[in-house]
Amino acid sequence: MRIGTIDIDRPVILAPMEDVTDRAFRQLCKRHGADIVYTEFISAEALRRGAEKSIRKLTVADHERPVAVQIFGSTVESMVEAAAIAETYEPDYLDINFGCPVKKVAGRGAGAALLQEPEKLSAIASAVARAVSIPVTAKTRIGWDHDSINIIEIVRRLEDSGMQAVAVHGRTRSDMYKGKADWSRIAEAKAACSIPVIANGDVWNADDAAAMFAATGADGIMIGRGSIGNPFIFAQSVSLVRQGVRLPDPSYRERIAAATEHMRLSVEYKGEKYGIVEMRRHYSTYLKGLPGVSKVRNLLVRELDPAVIVELLAGFEAHCEALEREGRLKESGGEFLNDHSPKLTLNY
Ligand SMILES: Cc1cc2nc3c(=O)[nH]c(=O)nc-3n(C[C@H](O)[C@H](O)[C@H](O)COP(=O)(O)O)c2cc1C
Incomplete structure (x- = not known):
């Protein structure tokens, strides 16, 4: 999978998680084999205001690389400004959150809310891609709810907007975390665009990781909750996926x-x-x-x-x-x- 100068065969990636993927956890996951790590999402509005807590989240260390900074926001202006600020902290790439389902984000027109406003989603994505010189990617869900699944339109828009990859969590916004992630929708998204697709949702062990690659044809996979308290999942997944070798469970x-x-x-x-x-x-x-x-x-x-x-x-x-x-x-x-x-x- 290629994103800018990053070139990794079937990467296993640490998903962005608020209050979880801070520097400490990212470093731990990296040491345990994560190929790429993401920061927690960071509010564009807060960056714009210079909020200290949000600015602190932009700090990345060389030993975490490749590392992506994720931002979210609801307007082109705030996202462009936040992207320029984030770029000065030199992440390997910038990721835009178009998937967050929680009220404080989606209720204010950011995150998954943009799945209901595809024109605006395109406008934000292309403006951010133009505003920075590092690669820009996006992370999203398969749709707002089951009556409006639009992931195919969304990934095509993201590709046209200059996104260099897209991570797809196989749930809708209304699913929150219920039920099972629908990997078949991720496979459809992969078939519908030519940028790398990173599959996400419900990988709890190395077997799931291998199964997700097989089921989706994705270029990379991303693990969130399955890594909490279990950073070993990265080395185990990488070993099974890339070498076909099953590592023992941690003692x-x-x-x-x-x-x-x-x-x-x-x-x-x-x-x-x-x-x-x-x-x-x-x-x-x-x-x-x-x-x-x-x-x-x-x-x-x-x-x-x-x-x-x-x-x-x-x-x-x-x-x-x-x-x-x-x-x-x-x-x-x-x-x-x-x-x-x-x-x-x-x-x-
Ligand atoms: C505690 C928590 C915090 C999260 N924070 C973010 C976030 O900041 N940005 C984002 O794009 N997704 C966030 N997510 C969603 C995850 O990145 C991922 O898409 C989701 O958990 C599904 O993957 P999983 O089944 O491997 O956990 C969060 C999920 C959890 C559980």
């Missing part, structure tokens, strides 16, 4: 190590106070299914000192080791990874 040691690393990165990038607090909701997803997890989690979410958190996690590992020696560690054999209900509260 409890690897899962605890990933939680520890995530916490350290979170503190490094957000400072001790915010880094620790924001990490709290992640522990249960990393440790899901391990014996005694609720007890250690209760301690972890009350602790403020990163050194003590590292000790607690090391202690939990020792506890698992002891059970393993006694033959009493009932690992869930990877099943925890297929539990389709991440314990995170998802507001997006």
